[in-house]
Amino acid sequence: MRQIVLDTETTGLDPALGDRVIEVAAVELVNLLPTGATFHRLVDPERDIPAEATRVHGFTNGDLAGKPKFAEIAAEMLDFLGDAPIIAHNAPFDFGFLDAELKRCGKPALDRARMVDSLVIAKQRYPGMPNSLDALCRRLGVDNSMRAAHNAILDCTLLAQVYLELMGGKQPGFELAASLAVSRAALAAGEAVAWTATPIAVPEDRAAAHAAFVKAKVKDALWLKPPFADGGETA
Template identity: 80%
Template sequence: MRQIILDTETTGLDPLQGDRVIEVAAVELVNLLPTGAVFHRLVDPQRDIPAEATRIHGFTNGDLAGKPRFADIIAELVSFLGDAPIIAHNAPFDFGFLDAEFRRCGVQPLDRGRMIDSLALAKQRYPGMPNSLDALCRRLGVDNSMRSSHNAILDCRLLAEVYLELMGGKQPGFELAAALASRAETLAVGETVAWTPRPILVSEPQATDHATFLQAKVKDSLWLKPPFAGAP
């Protein structure tokens, strides 16, 4: 199951008022776990970055001077996204900006049916509680100590861990299955794993009580016939 974690940083809050994307990051997941495949680009927004936006993400006009324009990266971005579902925190915000950038490039916007909003998932799981990315990291035990400002690639990596927790991916059963799978991969062809039988032993009074119960309550019980009858 391939999915993509996505985040953007922008010059402001409203693409309809001329705000533009300045950073795009995406992290590939397969079966809820990062594969190491990453897309990350800084983008020249072709406009000034307001000081209030810089205070949030730290990027200045100078940081983006000489960077590619969105039209220069769109083909590579579309290729990386493929047809996988796209997970973002407050996804309508990111999709709204990407819609505007795609249209500006003459490219069909992303299908909203691919959108998974992790903020909406968190609100369903934790109604009435703070569900920002930072709040979820604290609640779910995800280390976000390095997050001093908004940064698309870092936010993607944190959201990947948060999303795994939201989907129950670290339940003990999953960890045990992963450990067993890892052990199986290390076995040489034909190698077997040694094991020791651990039969459950019952006392004589318990065996007598069990036989009495079967004779009285269970018609034609298999437990009273070979090979079970008289077994220890």
């Protein structure tokens, strides 16, 4: 299952008032885990960045001078997004800005059916509690110590970890089930399946204590009689 974690930084809060995108970042997930594939672009917003916005994300007009305009990165961004579901924290905010930018360059808006709002998921799981990205990182044990300011690619990386935890975390059983499924498929196809025994080392004193306990508590134990006691097999 391919999904995309997405974040934007902007010049303000409302595209209808002329605010623009200045940064777009996306991280690819497959089966809830990052693949290492990312998309990250800084964008010339074609307007000044207000001081209050700079205090949030740290970007100044000088940082974005000479960067491509959104229309120049739109096709590449859409190619990366593909048709996968798009996960964002407070997703309507990011979708609203991207839709406004896409409209400016004559491209269709993103399908809202693809939108996965991790903020809504967090509020359902933790009703009445703070559910900002920072709050979720602290609650779920995700290290966000490097997050001094909003940064789209860093926020995507953190949100990918938070989303994994919100969806139940990486359960070891999933990997075991996948391994068994592959082995069963190989057997069904008549292929040989290699199994590697994993012996469990038991300290001698613990083994001796267990043997003494069994001998004292269990009378006429079948496994202590030949052929099992001589190393025979049960089946």
